[in-house]
Amino acid sequence: MPEVDWRGRRVYVSAVLIRTAEVQDWPRIYPFFTAIVAAGETYAYPEGLSLEEARSWWMEQPPGRTVVAVVGDALLGSAKMGPNRPGRGAHVATGSFMVDPAHQGRGVGRKLGEYLVGWAREAGYHGIQFNAVVETNTAAVRLWQSLGFRIIGTVPEAFNHPRRGLVGLHVMFQRL
Amino acid sequence: MPEVDWRGRRVYVSAVLIRTAEVQDWPRIYPFFTAIVAAGETYAYPEGLSLEEARSWWMEQPPGRTVVAVVGDALLGSAKMGPNRPGRGAHVATGSFMVDPAHQGRGVGRKLGEYLVGWAREAGYHGIQFNAVVETNTAAVRLWQSLGFRIIGTVPEAFNHPRRGLVGLHVMFQRL
Numbered sequence: 001m002p003e004v005d006w007r008g009r010r011v012y013v014s015a016v017l018i019r020t021a022e023v024q025d026w027p028r029i030y031p032f033f034t035a036i037v038a039a040g041e042t043y044a045y046p047e048g049l050s051l052e053e054a055r056s057w058w059m060e061q062p063p064g065r066t067v068v069a070v071v072g073d074a075l076l077g078s079a080k081m082g083p084n085r086p087g088r089g090a091h092v093a094t095g096s097f098m099v100d101p102a103h104q105g106r107g108v109g110r111k112l113g114e115y116l117v118g119w120a121r122e123a124g125y126h127g128i129q130f131n132a133v134v135e136t137n138t139a140a141v142r143l144w145q146s147l148g149f150r151i152i153g154t155v156p157e158a159f160n161h162p163r164r165g166l167v168g169l170h171v172m173f174q175r176l
Numbered sequence: 177m178p179e180v181d182w183r184g185r186r187v188y189v190s191a192v193l194i195r196t197a198e199v200q201d202w203p204r205i206y207p208f209f210t211a212i213v214a215a216g217e218t219y220a221y222p223e224g225l226s227l228e229e230a231r232s233w234w235m236e237q238p239p240g241r242t243v244v245a246v247v248g249d250a251l252l253g254s255a256k257m258g259p260n261r262p263g264r265g266a267h268v269a270t271g272s273f274m275v276d277p278a279h280q281g282r283g284v285g286r287k288l289g290e291y292l293v294g295w296a297r298e299a300g301y302h303g304i305q306f307n308a309v310v311e312t313n314t315a316a317v318r319l320w321q322s323l324g325f326r327i328i329g330t331v332p333e334a335f336n337h338p339r340r341g342l343v344g345l346h347v348m349f350q351r352l
Binding site: 047085089091132152161171173 | 260261267333337351
């Protein structure tokens with residue numbers, strides 16, 4: 001299924017299907033969710049959450065949505081999306097993304113990001129905000145920029161990176 | 177109890193006591209909480225929450241804290257505070273403030289803000305972040321600036337103001 005991009009890397013993009021996550025997907029998301037949180041480089045979630053405890057951090061209820069990226073039987077990544085705030089802020093969407101480290105760098109994150117933008121536009125959101133993009137996660141920052149997001153501001157030293165110490169968190173936004 | 181400031185306005189400042197909110201304070205906070213949310217000018221909370229539903233939006237559990245500002249028997253306002261994020265973001269505090277509209281403009285908000293800054297410093301937080309200060313709420317913006325906060329960035333059109341339409345939300349921060 002994987003193809004090769006112009007740099008000779010295997011890419012999954014054209015074969016990736018994004019679909020709504022089902023209850024039975026969660027045990028397959030949880031292993032890379034917990035690995036990514038434990039690595040500590042990209043998300044300020046509590047560490048050490050059990051399968052049950054972590055579920056509500058990732059599996060969204062309507063009007064939000066959680067999706068998975070699959071190629072055949074393989075589950076490569078997941079994204080969650082929904083209103084960034086309730087009430088008078090509910091016209092702005094937000095989203096979070098995790099790609100299984102075994103499948104990173106092959107376009108899955110981009111596919112999930114494109115899905116988010118399309119979903120939010122179709123659902124009538126006015127814009128999309130990311131509240132906390134770790135500034136040292138330059139692959140993500142560049143990806144979001146290429147999808148139309150810009151950095152609104154950076155909260156200094158707001159994330160405790162395991163190797164780099166206190167680094168900034170970008171607030172990113174795009175108007176739809 | 178109220179004194180008069182240099183502009184001849186009654187101020188409570190010197191007499192205001194800030195103390196931890198008790199369970200029995202919530203029914204006295206709820207009326208102005210719900211009035212402020214319904215006015216729709218400052219907070220993106222769900223509207224129409226019942227006494228029970230609204231409780232978890234305001235009454236914090238440790239390590240967070242909710243306090244009330246009182247003068248004698250009168251409950252004038254309330255603030256909640258705690259870590260802005262879990263995990264690798266938990267070294268940055270956040271806070272929210274509500275002053276009973278019947279007692280606004282008399283220094284109660286400043287007193288609560290000063291309390292937050294002192295609390296966060298004492299608790300060892302590295303900084304304090306406000307995630308969503310409505311840009312048209314200039315009294316609040318100026319108050320936070322006078323307490324050492326600066327505007328990190330403004331998410332455009334992220335708040336649906338009842339009279340002014342879509343206005344921006346400031347992210348504000350101060351390092352401690």
